Amino acid sequence: AQKVTQAQTEISVVEKEDVTLDCVYETRDTTYYLFWYKQPPSGELVFLIRRNSFDEQNEISGRYSWNFQKSTSSFNFTITASQVVDSAVYFCALSEDFNKFYFGSGTKLNVKP
Amino acid sequence: EAGVAQSPRYKIIEKRQSVAFWCNPISGHATLYWYQQILGQGPKLLIQFQNNGVVDDSQLPKDRFSAERLKGVDSTLKIQPAKLEDSAVYLCASSFPLRGGNTGELFFGEGSRLTVL
Numbered sequence: 091a092q093k094v095t096q097a098q099t100e101i102s103v104v105e106k107e108d109v110t111l112d113c114v115y116e117t118r119d120t121t122y123y124l125f126w127y128k129q130p131p132s133g134e135l136v137f138l139i140r141r142n143s144f145d146e147q148n149e150i151s152g153r154y155s156w157n158f159q160k161s162t163s164s165f166n167f168t169i170t171a172s173q174v175v176d177s178a179v180y181f182c183a184l185s186e187d188f189n190k191f192y193f194g195s196g197t198k199l200n201v202k203p
Numbered sequence: 204e205a206g207v208a209q210s211p212r213y214k215i216i217e218k219r220q221s222v223a224f225w226c227n228p229i230s231g232h233a234t235l236y237w238y239q240q241i242l243g244q245g246p247k248l249l250i251q252f253q254n255n256g257v258v259d260d261s262q263l264p265k266d267r268f269s270a271e272r273l274k275g276v277d278s279t280l281k282i283q284p285a286k287l288e289d290s291a292v293y294l295c296a297s298s299f300p301l302r303g304g305n306t307g308e309l310f311f312g313e314g315s316r317l318t319v320l
Contacts, residue, residue, distance in 0.1 A: 099243075123307050133292060134206075135246070135311040181245055188298070188307040189234075190259065193245035 096194035113182030124165040125183040207312035221283035228297030238294040
């Protein structure tokens, strides 16, 4: 069965702090894809990144970085030097075929000035 | 490029009333999804269309929910009669065809927030 767990319901940090959002997944497939989406107060989920199961290289994009570890079935997301605009709900998701997507329950990030 | 359009953004109804939500996906996106997002939870798939055919509606409460995608473009989700537990945000998403440069990215609309009193 497929499952995505985001154990952190809500995190509060002060601007410029680094913050890591955790994501643990379950799947029986050897090929799968992991995603992170951002949901700002406007409500629209915005795609941040996709990771393939066969590519364990970590990725950095500006202040964002992602750590994918198959050994622990985790795909964590780190924001360096957080900003108020990073305040949102972040969702981790899993797909085995680009057809069905399984979302975690989300982590609400509050970045205070 | 225009994004996924949804309407209405907000709707308040009494229980047992009916409501309909509309979604217009990004042009050329063959796959359309309706998700239900209850406060504090992640999106839960209600129904998935590929063009105008249903791919997956296993999670759709068919005694009260219905959806259609005539002509394979825009889609309507209806709830009749509504229950208190239907209070949620209804998100529409679309994606490229599986063999059309699909990166797996879902494009979401801003959602329709339903409150059932």
